[in-house]
Amino acid sequence: MLEERMNRKVLCIVSDDTQAQLLRQALIAWDVRSVSNFDDAQRELSDERYIVGLFVHDRRLGMSADIKTFLITNHTVEWVGVYAEAHLNKDGSQELISEHLYDYHTLPIDPVRLTYTLGHAYGRAQLYRALPQATAGRGMSAILGHSAAITRLRDHIGRAARVTAPVLIWGESGTGKELAAQAIHLKSSRVGQPFVPINCGAIAPSLIQSELFGYERGAFTGATRDKVGLIESANGGTLFLDEIGDLPNELQANLLRFLQEKTITRLGSTCAVPVDVRVIAASHVKLEQAVAKGMFRQDLYYRLSVLPLTVPALRERGDDLTLLAEHFFVTYASDKAFRLKGYSEAALKAIAEHDWPGNVRELINRVRRALVMAEGRLIRPEDLGFLSPAALTHEAELDETRLRAEQQALRECLERSSRNVSLAARRLGVSRTTMYRLLSKHNLHAAGRERPKLRQSAADEEANY
Ligand SMILES: Nc1ncnc2c1ncn2[C@@H]1O[C@H](COP(=O)(O)OP(=O)(O)OP(=O)(O)O)[C@@H](O)[C@H]1O
Ligand SMILES: [Mg+2]
Structure with a gap:
């Protein structure tokens, strides 16, 4: 039994040497492998398989957004975060903890509790592994709905999952494009490997090249060490290029080269590295129109759109509206909303009649708002932000x-x-x-x-x- 525990590996990401030493002493029954930053952790994870990991939060590790990207990329590992009490409320830590961590501890490290938590995380990870789809599905929701439009989408997702050709997803804002991309990944043979989402519209144009392709130490001022790019970090898995229409022109050429040659060259390097990723792109604007206007390369469009997929607007999903509204009510109803029993008839009618320009994301936002605003036992139309007919x-x-x-x-x-x-x-x-x-x-x-x-x-x- 002890021998079995001794074999349990945990990857510890800790930038401070003294803390690393303390962790090794605290986790006496564990095979502790420590690294000092996320890039080294990524390398370690691509060489060895871990099911449990731990990081000691420290500004030197990067911003919450960097940590989040790392955790999403490596979502098959159960992560435990260790935070200084003062950092718990800062820089998106709470969201990170609730959405991406198995558990968290505060400093100073309590060896007994930490050993206990890691043991639990390890046990749970093993349990998930025994369920074929569960591990990779954690943190990703299922596509709910029984309407003809969603049934058709599910069928297309199943077909796309069986092959590795690029997929191009189109859908209005908030329809569930990312969810569809995740579903393809989860159903594919790449399940268990990284799913790396990149929002091409949210990364500063000046940073996209290095974020996507990585760089070598010395490639530019400030490049003090090698950095693995997002494409490389998706090796073996799926790369999700969200809002692909926002990709700057020069990057479109680089991406095309990558799709043709299946290799990437880090900034400052002359060496092409083979990378095996399945590419799924998404856009809320019709790329054909962007191509016609000369804003998107036609050759890249053809490369990406081998398997086109449309996510239907919420207003086209009939009865799914009520189902989704009930689902989000249950998902977001907190202790504060314990007195709330559900929707009033009028609220359900207003939901059915609304046009939902912001689609599922708008529904989620309205339900969350209603959970805060409602005063009675049932949600009213005005709690959902709908105005009375007179107005x-x-x-x-x-x-x-x-x-x-x-x-x-x-x-x-x-x-x-x-x-x-x-x-x-x-x-x-x-x-x-x-x-x-x-x-x-x-x-x-x-x-x-x-x-x-x-x-x-x-x-x-x-x-x-
Ligand atoms: N059929 C569905 N069942 C359950 N949840 C859904 C469904 N469709 C969408 N969602 C939820 O709606 C939200 C928006 O979905 P997602 O982020 O995938 O949409 P999107 O099309 O990428 O949006 P945006 O254009 O804003 O980037 C997510 O929280 C997602 O989990
Ligand atoms: Mg999206």
Whole structure:
């Protein structure tokens, strides 16, 4: 039994040598392998298989966004985070802990508790492994719904999962494009390997090249060590290129080369490295139109769209609306909402009649809002942010007011978030992509952030969202 425990490996990411030493002493029954940063951890994970990992949070490891990317890439490992008490409320730590970690501890390390937690994490990881689809499915939700449109989508996903050809997903904002990409990955033979999502519209154009392809030490000022690019980190798995229409022109050529040759060359290197990834791209704008306008390379479009897939708008999914509304009610109902029993008839009617321009993401946001706003036992239409029919007669006035209110909310939230777009987006409960579209629509700018002007049609689509 002891021998079996001695064989349990844990990957510890800890930038401080003294803490690393303390961890080795604390985890006496474990085979502790420590590295000091996420790049080394990524290398270690591509060489060896771990099912349990631990990191001691430290600013030197990177920002929450870097940690999140790393955790998503390596979601098949059960992660335990160790935080200084003071850092628990900062920089998105809470979201990271609740969505991506098995558990967390605070400093100073308590050897007994930590050993216990890791043991549990190890046991759970083994249990998941025994269930073929479960491990890789953690953190990813199932596509719910029985409508004809969703049944058809599920069928297409199943077919796409059987082959490795590139997939191009189109769907309006918030329809579930990323969910569809995850589903293809989970059903494919690549399940258990990394699923690496990249939002081409959210990375600063000046950084995309190095983020995607990585760099060698000395490639440019500030490149003090080698960095594995996102494409390389998806080796063996699936690369999800979200909002591919936002990829700058010069990068389109590099991506095309990668798709043709299946190799990448890190910045500052002359050596091409073979990479085996399945590419799934997504866009909320019709790429054919971007091609026709000369904004997207036709050759890249043909490479990417071998298997085109459309995610239906929520308004095309019939009865699924109620099912999804109930599902999100249960998902987000917290202790505070214990008195709430569900939706009133009027609320269900309003849900059925609404056009849902922001699709499933809008539904989630409205349900979350209702859980906070509702005062009685049943959710009313106004809790969901729907206006009474009388008010709707003044539609033009309403649009104007809504636009002004939206702009004001954006301005205030940006100010409160020190003009940090990620933070502001989180506070407003929208994705960063949506946040950028809103900023562009209202001609607002976040500080220190270069951003190509987004197409007006994208903003228009979300005008009421
Ligand atoms: N059929 C579904 N069942 C359950 N959840 C869903 C379904 N469709 C979408 N969702 C949820 O809706 C949210 C939005 O989905 P997702 O991020 O995949 O959409 P998207 O099309 O990529 O959106 P965006 O255009 O904003 O990037 C996610 O929380 C996702 O889990
Ligand atoms: Mg998306």
